[in-house]
Amino acid sequence: MFDSLSNRLQGVFKSLRGETRLTEATVDAALREIRLALLEADVNFRVVKAFVDRVREKAIDQEVLRSLTPGQQVVRIVRDEMLAMFGTAAGGLTPASRTPRVILMLGLQGSGKTTTTAKLARWLTKQGKHPLVVSTDVRRPAAIEQLSVLARQLSVRVHEPAGEMDPVTRAAGALALAKNSGFDTLIVDTAGRLHIDDELMQELAAIRSAVDPTDLLYVADAMTGQDAVKSAGEFHRQMTVTGVVLTKTDGDARGGAALSVVGVVGVPIAFVGSGERPEDLEPFQAERLVSRVLGMGDVLSLIERAEAAMDDESRAKMAEKKDFNDFSLEDFRDQLRTIKKMGPLEQVLGMIPGMGGLKQLNEQRANMDPKQLDRVEAIINSMTPGERRNHAVLNGSRRKRIARGSGTKVEDVNRVLKQFVEMRKMLKTMGAMTSGRGGRQKLMQMLRGR
């Protein structure tokens, strides 16, 4: 798997500890690694070149902050520059300039437009809005039906003129309905198309003229490679995109395409899609994506989910733990209970930095079912309170007893202890991030490589 950028840089900077200024040689050595890391993450190679040049300009001759190593300083500049590219605007939609707000979804085939249309409708409903949706995809078989099914599931109104197969008429009809029936938002789903398909790009322009959208959301697949600049660039040139939705971020792609897209389109990402279900849509957060592209894992998502699932009591307990030296097997058990409530385990584990790449985790992944968690819990339950608080006392004979008590094997007990020790180590590096506000700062420090 991919090494994180800071790991890569550690090697480069081993010999440069005492430097107080970033010299040209230092910066160039770092930038070589940064270039590789970004290419591995699928950032377009021209965007990489431009980006690396900018970082170089910024970095050379900069004073190294006393608290940082030269490597950390460069990573920090990279991170800040990347954040700057994504803009400071918070994700989501800006307040509508008029009513009804008309959102036009566009993008390549299979990028996730229809799914995102449904997700957005749900998201807007949660915000107290009344959206209407319409499909103009008369090309892909059963695409109209797909949106209707999703809308019905969500109790969202869908405009379905039976037998009407003209995309423009369908869109215009929906707008009239929205105006007459008091919907405050209309979302227009469109057929996927290639940016070089003139005929279909013209159709898109005709739909745009018919509904005069307030928002034009370009839906891009997070797994996209180098081609992202061409497709996004051409859609933007012809249609003037106002926002980007990055889908399928629930996988393990590094998502460098996001940087390419934002680089050519020049507008921030509005939302990210993180699963197939209608609830899997989140307003974009730049820090998360930056740490992902740089190989730092999606720590913030993990924290948020953990927080949502953790009951108040265990959250308070976690908040008390300052340095995690006193993180015990009892806490571990609490965490497991939390994890069980957090949803698909592999999804959660994939977000922990470093975990996605752990080979042994991959091998174990198939076994990571809820039953496995029950077994772990049984093992911990078979320990004495003293053992749970201090795992160091767990010698061979105690482990044998615990295995017998929990109906497992000694190897299972050993594995649980190993997992516990790993988790403890990880928590230590993550700092007290689970304790709310200060957490983000801590995380940022970690991203800086400390």
Place this chain on the structure above:
Amino acid sequence: MSSFFSRVRAGLAKTAAQIRDRLTDRGDRAAESTPDAGGARTATSLSEIEDALVGADVGLPATERILLAVKTAGGTGALRDRVGDEIRRVFAGAPPPLDNGTRPRVVLIVGVNGTGKTTSVGKLANLFKQQGHSVLICAADTFRAAAVEQLAVWAERADVDVIRAQHGADPASVVHDAAVAAKARQRDILLIDTAGRLHTRANLMAELDKIRRVVSREIPGAPHEVLLVLDATVGQNGLVQAREFMSVGGVNGLILTKLDGTAKGGVAVAIAHELKLPIRFIGVGEAIDDLVPFDADDYVKALFTDQW
């Protein structure tokens, strides 16, 4: 049948001209490749080829391996041709699985979300039928909204019958029914469409494993082919997908779709290199006959053709 290359060229001729001057890369590229002295010229064209390969999503590790192989082998002729030869060698090292004559032959189609699985099933049904085979389709995507309806339309277009179940049904049980039906109806080929799944979702990958087990119980040796559908726009994650679907899903070949766009799907070169997975078919459009058997020569040519 017209080659992939000529089809793509024909489709692009109209747009290429208008777009060509739009991107600044042309100018940059021309400036870069201005030859100075003898040695510098080679270096420049090497870096140019590196850019072309990386820009086509071949990925750095595979690009470096290819360039190294070319440099060590030496030889005469234009660098680009030697690189092309090396890529052809990579593909030659990944031969397709043989048809051992078992009937029904089971072809399982898998991949992450939205890559073109269902469309490819429709196109394959059509292709196999044209080749004189009798085909049955199984709709094992019981998850995505209207996925079965989508496949049913394709089945009708290809004039092939389809075994389907209720939305939300266990995909393995539909596959079981389809395997039984394929035997009873004495079909040559059973094509199975599956739901899109990310390789990182262990439970969904386990579901795939179950499908394989169920079909092999009915038809020994099945599935004979497990084709991973890759979208040509995919980046380096394509390699991760291939690795995972190969180890869990038994993938033994690729379908590379959406090559009618500007993306080259170069990660398939890295996949052939590292995993020895052959590209079996390519998708070049949304019509039923827009699927053609893979041809390495055409592909290598297209790889080096800057369509923009």
